[in-house]
Amino acid sequence: AERFSEISAADFFYRNRDLAGFNNPTRALYAALRELVENSLDACELYKIPPKIYVRLSSEGGSDEADGGAIYRLRVADNGSGVPPEYVPSAFGQILFGSKYRLRQVRGTFGLGGKMAILYGQITTHGSARIISSVGDGSIHEFEIRIDIQRNKPEVLKRKIHENRDKWRGTIIDFSLEGDYTKAMSKILEYLRQTGMVNPYAEITLVDPRGRLYLFESATNKMPEPPSETEPHPYGCDVETIQRMISSTQCTTMLSFMMEHFHRVGKKTAESFLEHVGIEEDKSPKRLNSNDLVRIVQMMKPENFKGFLPPDPSCLSPLGEELLETGIRKELHPEFVVVEQRNPSAYSGYPFIVEVGIAYGGEIPAGSSLALYRFANKIPLLYDEASDVSRKVMNTEINWGYYKISQDLPIAVIIHICSTKVPYKTVGKEFIADRPEIEREIKNGINSVARQLSHHLSKKISIEHEKER
Amino acid sequence: AERFSEISAADFFYRNRDLAGFNNPTRALYAALRELVENSLDACELYKIPPKIYVRLSSEGGSDEADGGAIYRLRVADNGSGVPPEYVPSAFGQILFGSKYRLRQVRGTFGLGGKMAILYGQITTHGSARIISSVGDGSIHEFEIRIDIQRNKPEVLKRKIHENRDKWRGTIIDFSLEGDYTKAMSKILEYLRQTGMVNPYAEITLVDPRGRLYLFESATNKMPEPPSETEPHPYGCDVETIQRMISSTQCTTMLSFMMEHFHRVGKKTAESFLEHVGIEEDKSPKRLNSNDLVRIVQMMKPENFKGFLPPDPSCLSPLGEELLETGIRKELHPEFVVVEQRNPSAYSGYPFIVEVGIAYGGEIPAGSSLALYRFANKIPLLYDEASDVSRKVMNTEINWGYYKISQDLPIAVIIHICSTKVPYKTVGKEFIADRPEIEREIKNGINSVARQLSHHLSKKISIEHEKER
Numbered sequence: 024a025e026r027f028s029e030i031s032a033a034d035f036f037y038r039n040r041d042l043a044g045f046n047n048p049t050r051a052l053y054a055a056l057r058e059l060v061e062n063s064l065d066a067c068e069l070y071k072i073p074p075k076i077y078v079r080l081s082s083e084g085g086s087d088e089a090d091g092g093a094i095y096r097l098r099v100a101d102n103g104s105g106v107p108p109e110y111v112p113s114a115f116g117q118i119l120f121g122s123k124y125r126l127r128q129v130r131g132t133f134g135l136g137g138k139m140a141i142l143y144g145q146i147t148t149h150g151s152a153r154i155i156s157s158v159g160d161g162s163i164h165e166f167e168i169r170i171d172i173q174r175n176k177p178e179v180l181k182r183k184i185h186e187n188r189d190k191w192r193g194t195i196i197d198f199s200l201e202g203d204y205t206k207a208m209s210k211i212l213e214y215l216r217q218t219g220m221v222n223p224y225a226e227i228t229l230v231d232p233r234g235r236l237y238l239f240e241s242a243t244n245k246m247p248e249p250p251s252e253t254e255p256h257p258y259g260c261d262v263e264t265i266q267r268m269i270s271s272t273q274c275t276t277m278l279s280f281m282m283e284h285f286h287r288v289g290k291k292t293a294e295s296f297l298e299h300v301g302i303e304e305d306k307s308p309k310r311l312n313s314n315d316l317v318r319i320v321q322m323m324k325p326e327n328f329k330g331f332l333p334p335d336p337s338c339l340s341p342l343g344e345e346l347l348e349t350g351i352r353k354e355l356h357p358e359f360v361v362v363e364q365r366n367p368s369a370y371s372g373y374p375f376i377v378e379v380g381i382a383y384g385g386e387i388p389a390g391s392s393l394a395l396y397r398f399a400n401k402i403p404l405l406y407d408e409a410s411d412v413s414r415k416v417m418n419t420e421i422n423w424g425y426y427k428i429s430q431d432l433p434i435a436v437i438i439h440i441c442s443t444k445v446p447y448k449t450v451g452k453e454f455i456a457d458r459p460e461i462e463r464e465i466k467n468g469i470n471s472v473a474r475q476l477s478h479h480l481s482k483k484i485s486i487e488h489e490k491e492r
Numbered sequence: 493a494e495r496f497s498e499i500s501a502a503d504f505f506y507r508n509r510d511l512a513g514f515n516n517p518t519r520a521l522y523a524a525l526r527e528l529v530e531n532s533l534d535a536c537e538l539y540k541i542p543p544k545i546y547v548r549l550s551s552e553g554g555s556d557e558a559d560g561g562a563i564y565r566l567r568v569a570d571n572g573s574g575v576p577p578e579y580v581p582s583a584f585g586q587i588l589f590g591s592k593y594r595l596r597q598v599r600g601t602f603g604l605g606g607k608m609a610i611l612y613g614q615i616t617t618h619g620s621a622r623i624i625s626s627v628g629d630g631s632i633h634e635f636e637i638r639i640d641i642q643r644n645k646p647e648v649l650k651r652k653i654h655e656n657r658d659k660w661r662g663t664i665i666d667f668s669l670e671g672d673y674t675k676a677m678s679k680i681l682e683y684l685r686q687t688g689m690v691n692p693y694a695e696i697t698l699v700d701p702r703g704r705l706y707l708f709e710s711a712t713n714k715m716p717e718p719p720s721e722t723e724p725h726p727y728g729c730d731v732e733t734i735q736r737m738i739s740s741t742q743c744t745t746m747l748s749f750m751m752e753h754f755h756r757v758g759k760k761t762a763e764s765f766l767e768h769v770g771i772e773e774d775k776s777p778k779r780l781n782s783n784d785l786v787r788i789v790q791m792m793k794p795e796n797f798k799g800f801l802p803p804d805p806s807c808l809s810p811l812g813e814e815l816l817e818t819g820i821r822k823e824l825h826p827e828f829v830v831v832e833q834r835n836p837s838a839y840s841g842y843p844f845i846v847e848v849g850i851a852y853g854g855e856i857p858a859g860s861s862l863a864l865y866r867f868a869n870k871i872p873l874l875y876d877e878a879s880d881v882s883r884k885v886m887n888t889e890i891n892w893g894y895y896k897i898s899q900d901l902p903i904a905v906i907i908h909i910c911s912t913k914v915p916y917k918t919v920g921k922e923f924i925a926d927r928p929e930i931e932r933e934i935k936n937g938i939n940s941v942a943r944q945l946s947h948h949l950s951k952k953i954s955i956e957h958e959k960e961r
């Protein structure tokens with residue numbers, strides 16, 4: 024007879040930690056560092072604080088030069104929002120807990136990343152994690168926590184409160200984990216360098232196990248406007264979404280319900296939709312029956328009702344053409360750059376914006392194929408390029424010959440996708456699914472900047488021919 | 493201030509259902525069908541029952557020929573082990589619940605698949621799922637269930653018990669879901685056809701929404717020996733694994749603890765290991781301190797202690813060369829086939845076996861590159877081939893020219909990976925990570941069968957030259 028059991032979400036991600044990018048000491052060291060840096064960037068940006076992030080990776084035992092794993096201490100400190108003490112244990116010790124389960128552009132999305140880093144440290148070193156945080160009030164809270172994996176609950180081993188005389192605000196995370204810095208170093212440095220490229224207002228310092236200091240300076244103090252949270256767009260809704268709205272709503276009529284709970288649905292659109300789906304405007308949402316519900320969800324599809332306004336991008340926070348060009352110039356030192364921010368679009372009701380750049384010459388090396396830099400919600404994606412939608416577009420949907428761009432030219436293509444929901448294919452956030460709407464925007468964006476580069480290159484050639492005569 | 497919340501595992505996979513392959517009606521119809529068929533095959537194989545699986549997909553509303561989603565009823569019936577009634581609600585209504593959280597080769601692994609299918613049906617049709625099952629005793633149990641997604645708990649809407657006069661044993665799952673059979677049909681038929689290829693003892697019947705019956709006949713009644721559950725191998729252990737063994741153990745000495753809880757650790761190996769790590773044989777496992785624990789885990793790495801025996805494959809259930817060749821001939825009708833079962837190997841303590849085949853000519857079409865058929869634990873993998881380790885090996889690690897095999901020859905390569913833990917890159921189980929040990933076995937296997945095919949082809953050419961003289 025079969026033995027049945029349930030496992031907690033923490034146990035699931037412990038057993039399947041390779042799904043989250045924690046496959047081996049090299050990859051896990053990279054994953055832990057990036058998850059914490061991304062948390063710090065989110066914590067700063069959401070409050071328009073110019074990020075100052077300090078990362079220290081130090082050897083704790085075992086030779087850093089030896090083959091296989093060595094033990095490191097990872098410490099990430101930021102000047103962000105801080106975490107209120109009542110939430111610290113769960114924020115860092117309970118998987119599927121967080122503040123990013125809402126519709127706005129932010130790096131975090133699963134409520135998993137920081138905990139995976141701490142969990143990996145715990146299972147490789149038997150250590151605990153130290154969290155120090157303050158929201159800028161009179162107290163600095165220090166916790167020592169461990170994760171009870173089978174119950175998916177934090178264990179608070181120690182707890183101290185310090186006086187916060189300087190009104191410091193921010194968060195410090197500190198724990199040990201197995202890693203392999205020798206193998207991970209180039210990816211870690213590349214990650215921080217590319218993070219600097221699309222977050223030019225952030226300053227990141229890394230002190231590595233070899234005692235070297237890397238300063239990724241900020242290029243500006245101008246912070247982008249934080250995205251505002253938005254309601255779901257009708258195109259993305261299913262029965263479960265609508266049911267949750269119905270159980271929480273205070274609206275007493277379907278007309279106000281449509282206007283209150285959905286993105287950009289005004290009175291006219293609500294009236295038109297309710298007439299289309301055949302439901303009275305003054306009917307109470309709580310009195311819809313199962314048939315009504317299913318009819319509403321079916322009618323909310325783009326092919327069935329064309330009256331909904333497209334999503335507006337106030338819940339997005341793209342880089343903008345100026346900052347993107349600044350970042351590309353700062354990191355790649357090209358001779359020529361052209362960037363373009365595409366118009367807002369949407370897939371399955373989720374708004375997104377694609378920002379594209381193409382850079383030529385200068386310090387850009389030539390290779391056997393054009394280089395590709397991928398970003399999603401200002402996160403650099405460094406793995407699984409071959410499976411990513413951007414590489415698919417570059418390899419199979421751009422007629423490079425038409426632009427007289429051969430693969431051996433010193434060219435880099437930069438793709439940045441911002442969305443309230445980036446369609447990652449894995450919880451490790453390394454590559455993006457080929458949603459048709461996104462694929463189309465990337466393709467049109469690359470074609471547009473390739474055309475402009477092609478112009479520049481042919482002008483350049485004709486100028487050189489002029490000189491030769 | 494940030495609003496914090498926790499979400500259940502069901503809510504996580506509801507919000508991120510594209511991670512599990514439920515991205516759109518076409519893909520979801522395929523995913524639902526395959527998850528249920530894989531559950532049925534597991535239920536039969538674990539008890540050595542020749543599987544007879546009946547799949548009925550019927551239109552429920554909306555035109556099947558219309559663009560976009562239509563509603564279907566999916567019914568999958570098997571003659572497997574059945575599910576004991578006390579477990580039915582959780583087995584089909586609670587995510588991260590199942591009987592496959594143990595170390596043996598089986599298709600299921602996450603405790604998620606069947607529930608995702610039911611969840612998708614529920615959120616697209618507001619319907620409930622009907623489960624009918626019996627373990628072959630006097631009663632047939634019928635449940636109507638729904639999933640409370642926010643609590644990750646089953647809701648039993650109805651419950652009936654019928655008398656089981658014929659002592660029927662098996663399970664029937666029946667629910668409605670949105671799908672697009674027009675677009676999904678070719679993938680569904682291909683999935684069933686390839687399932688027949690590597691499960692030649694299984695009979696699967698499909699009745700599709702167009703009323704057509706497809707019978708995938710079995711080619712043999714010979715069932716493979718079910719795999720036996722095994723203990724973890726030391727090479728795969730971390731602190732958490734060891735701690736769980738310590739809290740559950742009845743062993744009073746470290747010597748017996750090592751022999752009891754680990755795969756293939758006999759008295760000699762245990763003595764040698766304990767001496768190596770510097771722990772007394774008669775020490776009680778429950779009296780190990782944190783330092784001991786970490787030292788044990790470090791010493792259990794393959795680079796630090798060479799004395800552990802490699803994993804033995806009794807927890808695996810490969811196809812075998814005879815059955816693999818039968819399946820390839822039955823489905824591909826080639827002129828020439830050569831198959832090879834590689835020796836058992838392991839990665840991170842998980843045993844695995846790679847089985848390889850190469851088929852030439854006959855009804856195999858020529859293409860622009862060699863065709864690849866991928867299987868893992870007897871599951872056909874039909875998506876994301878470009879990201880899979882097997883395609884990576886085929887494209888970048890085989891010197892086809894050396895075998896005089898050009899990409900336009902009518903050739904198919906068949907790769908089957910069996911393991912107690914297949915390193916899928918996604919919870920949708922569509923492609924496999926490039927673990928070095930697995931990559932090496934695939935490469936060596938393809939080289940071996942390619943060499944034999946190359947032999948055959950050159951013999952064939954010289955015979956034809958002889959004839960011409």
Ligand SMILES: Nc1ncnc2c1ncn2[C@@H]1O[C@H](COP(=O)(O)OP(=O)(O)OP(=O)(O)O)[C@@H](O)[C@H]1O
Binds near residue numbers: 114121122
């Ligand atoms: N440095 C930090 N400053 C402020 N809040 C933080 C910080 N790190 C984590 N948090 C809080 O802890 C929560 C959990 O973080 P975690 O990384 O586990 O998940 P997430 O960032 O929400 O999602 P993801 O899994 O996609 O990273 C965050 O949502 C945030 O509220």
Ligand SMILES: Nc1ncnc2c1ncn2[C@@H]1O[C@H](COP(=O)(O)OP(=O)(O)OP(=O)(O)O)[C@@H](O)[C@H]1O
Binds near residue numbers: 590
């Ligand atoms: N047709 C069936 N016959 C017998 N038992 C079944 C059947 N379908 C499901 N089960 C039981 O229900 C459990 C849950 O199934 P589910 O598909 O959700 O997860 P799983 O098969 O264990 O793992 P995975 O998510 O990888 O498929 C199974 O472990 C099995 O015990």
Ligand SMILES: [Mg+2]
Binds near residue numbers: 058062
């Ligand atoms: Mg995070």
Ligand SMILES: [Mg+2]
Binds near residue numbers: 531600601604605
């Ligand atoms: Mg299953």
